[in-house]
Amino acid sequence: MNWDERFAGEEYLFGTAPAHFIKRHAHRLAPGSEVLVVADGEGRNSVWLAEMGHTVTAWDNSAVAIEKARRLARTRDVDVTLSVLISVET
Structure with missing residues (x-):
């Protein structure tokens, strides 16, 4: 099963609350930091970080x-730059 299939339902596979690690360590980020979130899935971490400013x-x-x-970000009224990372096999 690939990730598109895993994420296919209406529900959020891992929920919409940020991962505990992100919440626990977010205080290390200076206010208004530029943050890159890799392998973000359905946006629970990126959206929460955007909510934090x-x-x-x-x-x-x-x-x-x-x-x-994108839907989660709209619902929470925050801006997140979201991109699909395309892997290329050689």
Whole structure:
């Protein structure tokens, strides 16, 4: 099963609350930091960081997850730059 299939449902696979690690260590970021969130999935971490006032760019390799992240960001009225990371096999 690939990640698009895992993220396919209406529900958020890992929920919408940020990961405990992110919450526990977010105080280390200076206010208004520029943050890159790699493998962000459905946006729970990037959206929360944007809510905390950071400028956030997030990537994931699942277009389905990124679309759900966009929806979450709209719902929470925050801006997150979201992109699908395309892997290229050689």
